[in-house]
Amino acid sequence: MKRKLLSLVLCVTLVASMAVGCGKKNNNSATKDTNSTETATNETKTDDTKETDDTTTDTTTTDTSSSELAYKGTINIMHFSTSEEAQGNGGSDGFRTMNQQWADAHKDIKLEQNVLANDEYKSKIATLAGANDLPDVFLLQGMNTKAWADQGLILDMTDIINTSPYAAQYDLSKFYPFQYDGKTYGLPALCEGSCAIVAYDSELWKAAGFDAFPTTWDEIVSAKAFFDDKKVTEVAFGNRDKWNMNSCFLSTVGDRFTGSDWYHSIIEKTGAKFTDQAFVDSLKFTQEIFQAGVFNKDFNAITNEDAREYYIDGSAAAVIGGNWDISYIGATLKESDPELYARTKFAVIPQPAGASGSTNTHNTGMGYAVAINAKVADDPDKLAACIDLAYKLTGSDFSTYVAENYALSALTKVDSVDMSKFDQFTTDFYNFYQNPGCEIYDSFLTGAVWDVLNTDLQTMVNGEIDPETVAANAQKAYEENY
Amino acid sequence: MLSSIRPKKRVVFFYLLIPVLIYVFSVFVPLATAFYYSFFNWKGGPNKTFNGLENYITLIKDINFWSAFGHNIYLVIACIIGQIGLAFIFVLMINSRYTKLKGIHRTFGFFPSTIAAVSIGFIWSMIYDYKRGLLNWLLDLIGKGDSAKVWLNEPKLVMLLIAIPLIWQFIGYYMVIILSAISSIDQEIFEVSEIDGANAFQRAIYIVLPLIKNTLLVCVTLCIAGNMKAFDHIYVMTSGGPGRSSMVMALYGYKVSFGQQNMGYGSAISIGIFVLSLIVILGSQKLITYFSKDKEVA
Numbered sequence: 001m002k003r004k005l006l007s008l009v010l011c012v013t014l015v016a017s018m019a020v021g022c023g024k025k026n027n028n029s030a031t032k033d034t035n036s037t038e039t040a041t042n043e044t045k046t047d048d049t050k051e052t053d054d055t056t057t058d059t060t061t062t063d064t065s066s067s068e069l070a071y072k073g074t075i076n077i078m079h080f081s082t083s084e085e086a087q088g089n090g091g092s093d094g095f096r097t098m099n100q101q102w103a104d105a106h107k108d109i110k111l112e113q114n115v116l117a118n119d120e121y122k123s124k125i126a127t128l129a130g131a132n133d134l135p136d137v138f139l140l141q142g143m144n145t146k147a148w149a150d151q152g153l154i155l156d157m158t159d160i161i162n163t164s165p166y167a168a169q170y171d172l173s174k175f176y177p178f179q180y181d182g183k184t185y186g187l188p189a190l191c192e193g194s195c196a197i198v199a200y201d202s203e204l205w206k207a208a209g210f211d212a213f214p215t216t217w218d219e220i221v222s223a224k225a226f227f228d229d230k231k232v233t234e235v236a237f238g239n240r241d242k243w244n245m246n247s248c249f250l251s252t253v254g255d256r257f258t259g260s261d262w263y264h265s266i267i268e269k270t271g272a273k274f275t276d277q278a279f280v281d282s283l284k285f286t287q288e289i290f291q292a293g294v295f296n297k298d299f300n301a302i303t304n305e306d307a308r309e310y311y312i313d314g315s316a317a318a319v320i321g322g323n324w325d326i327s328y329i330g331a332t333l334k335e336s337d338p339e340l341y342a343r344t345k346f347a348v349i350p351q352p353a354g355a356s357g358s359t360n361t362h363n364t365g366m367g368y369a370v371a372i373n374a375k376v377a378d379d380p381d382k383l384a385a386c387i388d389l390a391y392k393l394t395g396s397d398f399s400t401y402v403a404e405n406y407a408l409s410a411l412t413k414v415d416s417v418d419m420s421k422f423d424q425f426t427t428d429f430y431n432f433y434q435n436p437g438c439e440i441y442d443s444f445l446t447g448a449v450w451d452v453l454n455t456d457l458q459t460m461v462n463g464e465i466d467p468e469t470v471a472a473n474a475q476k477a478y479e480e481n482y
Numbered sequence: 483m484l485s486s487i488r489p490k491k492r493v494v495f496f497y498l499l500i501p502v503l504i505y506v507f508s509v510f511v512p513l514a515t516a517f518y519y520s521f522f523n524w525k526g527g528p529n530k531t532f533n534g535l536e537n538y539i540t541l542i543k544d545i546n547f548w549s550a551f552g553h554n555i556y557l558v559i560a561c562i563i564g565q566i567g568l569a570f571i572f573v574l575m576i577n578s579r580y581t582k583l584k585g586i587h588r589t590f591g592f593f594p595s596t597i598a599a600v601s602i603g604f605i606w607s608m609i610y611d612y613k614r615g616l617l618n619w620l621l622d623l624i625g626k627g628d629s630a631k632v633w634l635n636e637p638k639l640v641m642l643l644i645a646i647p648l649i650w651q652f653i654g655y656y657m658v659i660i661l662s663a664i665s666s667i668d669q670e671i672f673e674v675s676e677i678d679g680a681n682a683f684q685r686a687i688y689i690v691l692p693l694i695k696n697t698l699l700v701c702v703t704l705c706i707a708g709n710m711k712a713f714d715h716i717y718v719m720t721s722g723g724p725g726r727s728s729m730v731m732a733l734y735g736y737k738v739s740f741g742q743q744n745m746g747y748g749s750a751i752s753i754g755i756f757v758l759s760l761i762v763i764l765g766s767q768k769l770i771t772y773f774s775k776d777k778e779v780a
Binding site: 123126127129130131132144147148150151152153240241242297298300301302310315446447448451452455456458459462464465481 | 741
């Protein structure tokens with residue numbers, strides 16, 4: 001009898017726990033009350049008075065968030081600054097440090113962090129958005145702004161930004177990818193990054209006859225014989241994951257052909273088309289140069305992580321990647337190969353022949369912003385805490401930390417950075433940002449356009465599809481989805 | 483006698499309740515909700531608009547989906563031949579009286595099917611790697627260095643190259659099933675056939691095959707079902723690339739749903755996969771039954 005009773009109890013417990021698990025998800029999916037935003041904003045405004053300027057190293061202490069918040073529950077935050085990512089990466093390190101400082105200053109609030117690698121983060125956050133189950137605070141990618149704002153998933157942060165204690169110091173141009181219909185939906189996070197940086201071995205290129213990295217692709221092609229003799233790849237690139245060719249190559253090369261007005265017109269839907277001749281020319285150039293043999297043969301089969309390893313192990317004379325790749329290369333070479341570390345210099349992508357839209361540009365910006373789930377507005381106290389956290393993650397503490405430790409800039413401007421304490425690698429990287437910027441294509445529009453274009457690009461550089469068809473498919477996806 | 487040890491109906495009911503509930507929640511509920519969402523223009527989030535059969539009309543016209551379906555069929559055919567065919571041959575070899583250390587052969591044969599598909603993907607990516615891969619190294623070693631290729635960037639070869647790890651992984655799985663079927667055949671039949679002068683090939687074709695026909699039918703069904711939902715190791719190895727050269731239906735559905743955030747159409751693709759899988763499985767069963775009946779009559 002006892003055994004029967006026990007098995008019955010176990011069965012009921014198991015079934016009950018399943019039912020609870022399944023029903024747990026939407027405990028606060030009630031109505032959205034966006035009016036409560038304002039009230040909460042006023043509450044948080046009082047937090048700014050104790051700002052301190054003596055934030056110098058990673059032991060930075062902060063007062064920004066030390067004031068009492070009424071909320072005493074849990075805040076979920078999801079981001080991609082993993083501990084591995086933070087190695088040498090100022091933005092990630094700063095983000096993690098600010099999170100920790102905020103959690104330490106608010107012991108009575110439980111800050112639950114869900115940290116994933118970037119690729120997994122993008123998949124998971126899209127899944128959660130689809131299920132209307134976003135975390136309280138998360139990183140919003142520019143291209144999702146319009147769709148998620150239309151769905152009412154993300155909080156309109158316009159007033160929160162205007163009344164921020166750091167409002168006067170914000171670099172307003174950074175908000176562009178996160179603005180839609182006159183409203184702003186996020187505080188640009190992490191650091192200003194470039195997606196198209198050439199890191200090269202200056203000695204090797206000097207031996208090839210170039211005192212600095214070539215400024216035209218024709219020169220790169222002419223140097224091919226030299227590097228072939230040395231059995232060294234001229235330029236390493238990885239496009240297995242398909243987004244790389246768009247983010248780290250075409251965004252810049254496209255700008256060189258079309259100029260920045262063309263892409264602004266695409267974003268604002270004022271007449272430009274992917275089928276415009278200048279953009280098609282940039283695709284033609286992309287196809288030609290990737291078939292010219294100056295890149296590693298396996299560029300379509302390896303990731304950007306593999307490509308940067310080719311540079312690190314000396315089998316490539318240069319690599320094209322984003323600032324995240326440069327951070328990794330710097331951190332690794334500093335330990336493993338200080339000589340190559342010292343020889344490494346930076347350049348913008350060379351100018352394609354026939355491109356007259358712009359010169360020396362590199363696609364740069366802040367691709368992610370700290371955003372708040374619209375549902376949080378139902379609880380003004382919780383919203384106040386989330387806003388406080390968002391200020392902390394993007395405010396002057398963060399900017400000072402990354403400026404002083406990594407010579408990087410972020411949303412909140414820092415008066416001046418003492419460059420004397422940094423080595424040549426970091427100084428050169430800092431100076432690279434003096435080159436003119438252009439937009440990062442996939443910080444805008446929608447994933448539906450980029451998924452089509454990125455897939456076609458991979459096929460195109462294999463010569464299986466022509467640039468005109470790629471442009472037509474992108475235009476079709478653009479018209480249907482944006 | 484039997485009724486005295488048979489558990490009471492309500493005990494049986496409770497024991498069954500848990501797996502049935504898990505099955506319902508993990509299979510039927512998602513399927514039913516996907517069917518419901520497939521009638522909406524839904525980009526994720528709370529807002530969606532009913533658009534009737536529009537998603538299904540798009541699906542029928544979507545050449546990318548049908549190309550992915552073609553790749554699944556390629557995988558099914560390659561794996562029926564590669565997995566079940568090779569498993570059958572290996573089992574006959576292991577069962578031969580000349581084979582030593584049968585247990586070791588069985589264990590090592592089965593071992594790959596215990597490895598996660600993602601790990602299999604990584605292992606074979608390393609084998610196919612252009613610079614450091616085993617395959618190109620081997621070609622170089624035998625003096626065929628010129629034949630070295632960026633294997634996973636070959637649109638015409640990539641489906642075969644991703645089928646090979648799948649075949650390798652599951653040969654052992656089908657070996658175990660076929661082995662148990664063969665071991666249930668009366669040994670006397672083999673002995674008699676040997677006395678009559680049947681060679682190994684004749685024994686395999688005229689004795690073993692007809693006697694394990696039903697088991698093979700189960701194997702074929704499992705193989706089709708498994709390959710119609712192929713996803714993991716392709717995601718790891720090529721992400722469907724280069725371009726869409728190795729795109730399969732499940733991966734396409736995933737990319738549409740989460741990459742393009744088109745949940746409504748993604749749901750329609752899921753239902754499309756379900757319906758096509760049913761048609762292929764039922765069709766193949768009918769086909770096998772038809773041909774085997776025909777043979778029996780003859």
